[in-house]
Amino acid sequence: MTEQMNIKGIEPVEIDPDGHLNPPDWNVFREQMHDFLDRCVDRMCAAESHPWQVPPDDLSETYAIGQGGDLVARLTEQVMPYHSGNTHPQFWGWVQGSGLPSDLMAGLAGAVMNSNVGGRHHGANAMEWAVIDWARRKMGMGPEASGVLVTGTSQATVLSLQAAKVRAIPNLRAEGSQAKLTVYAGNGVHNATRKAVELLGLGHDALRLVRTDHGKMDVLALSQQIAQDRADGFLPLAIVGTAGSVDVGSFDDLNALADVAKAQDIWLHVDGAFGAWTRLADDPWRGLSDGIERADSIAMDFHKWMYVGYDCGLALIANEADHRAAFAVRPPYLEGFEAGLSGGDRWFCDYGIDLSRGNRALKVWCALEMFGEDAFAASITRNCAQAALLADLVQSQGMALVAPVVSNICVFTANPDLSLQEQSTLNSQIAIKLQLDQRAVFSTTHVNGMICLRAAFTNHRTRERHIHAAVQDVKALAEKGAL
Secondary structure, rough: EEEEEEOOOOOOOOOOOOOOOOOOOOHHHHHHHHHHHHHHHHHHHHHHHHOOOOOOOHHHOOOOOOOOOOOOHHHHHHHHHHHHOOOOOOOOOOOOOOOOOOHHHHHHOOOOOOOOOOOOOOOOHHHHHHHHHHHHHHHHOOOOEEEEEEEOHHHHHHHHHHHHHHHHHHHHHOOOOOOOOOEEOOOOOOOHHHHHHHOOOOHHEEEEOOEEEOOOOHHHHHHHHHHHHOOOEEEEEEEEEEEEEOOOOOOOHHHHHHHHHHHHOOEEEEEEEHHHHHHHHHOOHHHHOOOOOOOOEEEEEEEOOOOOOOOOOOEEEEEEEHHHHOOOOOOOOOOOOOOOOOOOOOHHHHHHOOOOOOOOHHHHHHHHHOOOHHHHHHHHHHHHHHHHHHHHHHHOOOOOOOOOOOEEEEEEEEOOOOOOOHHHHHHHHHHHHHHHHOOOEOOOEEEEEEEEEEEEEOOOOHHHHHHHHHHHHHHHHHHHHHO
């Protein structure tokens, strides 16, 4: 083994040709990393030049393990071009965040540290708590609240409803339960709630889908369903309010749901996957999520409308005792001590199902430290205004909205003069054609039995010119009859 001065000439760098899982020459690796970082920054700052493209048919063969070669070149030429599209400023499909430059810094620091944030006494635990505490304050919850970063709202919903279940049945973890539990949500609730109900052993028949009125759960119908279920021997477990429905961006009246939950002594959970972040927006959009501070739990995603890289969600629970009671268990090999690496007063394995956990907080912390809270508030507000702009342009071009624009989602049809079936076919063809032509990405959804075009603005790179261009493209395809 020999030593060589590093590129900056500051300290010796080992050359270890027998290091197996270390680079044989750290100086060469340093040069490769500088080259690759430049390529990554170039690609990110030129995101508009890199829309989604159809992956080659033989891409799986290209990625076959064991080919080796110039890894920097392969990443640049064979990997990064075939992204999912959401970094592009005309990507408005589904609800996907656009990623941030600060993610590069977080990714590098995270790789070097390789922190396991399940527990023990180190900085990543303190950082996660700082991020959770910031979110807790933004949502208006008190200092007794708790939380844990997770993969996303789907996992956060499972954790939240499990905490509700343990509060409702205190001996559940030891003895289980045969109680017939029920969960209540509006009929447009996200699929994550159904999956959570199934995973927790309730069966999806236990999910009561309550009718909605103008996008809001009908509170009278909710109360009547709860009363009927109690009379039939069921134990009402939780009400799931929606802050930003995935189809059209509507919001339940969370204060009204909180009143019912309090009167009935039922857990109130809010699916705020993206819509919770209207708490940062200007009025009138901020008011959409009024009452969220009264929830027993909130599921939300940083990787959607806070724009950070995947994956990073949050289960936020109003009472730390309820949260810990649902998950904490410490076998001897996880015993904590007053000092040393096994010290520390918050082990996140006590608040969820994962013991091995990456440092998700790092990218959120880097984003807030680099750009500041006000920048996120401005971007979220702008996305809502962009949905309103799209609505105005759609109508001015003879197309039609199929649902009111409430927040950051606009759903429309390209030619309202056709039959429902013809509109469905045309809208589907337009969405596919624009994607294949590497132009705007809309997704589709069903409203009143018709397939519609849908734009969800959770993209900080979008500007008005992108929306104007997309409307003209849609109009031109509608006039041609699409494909």
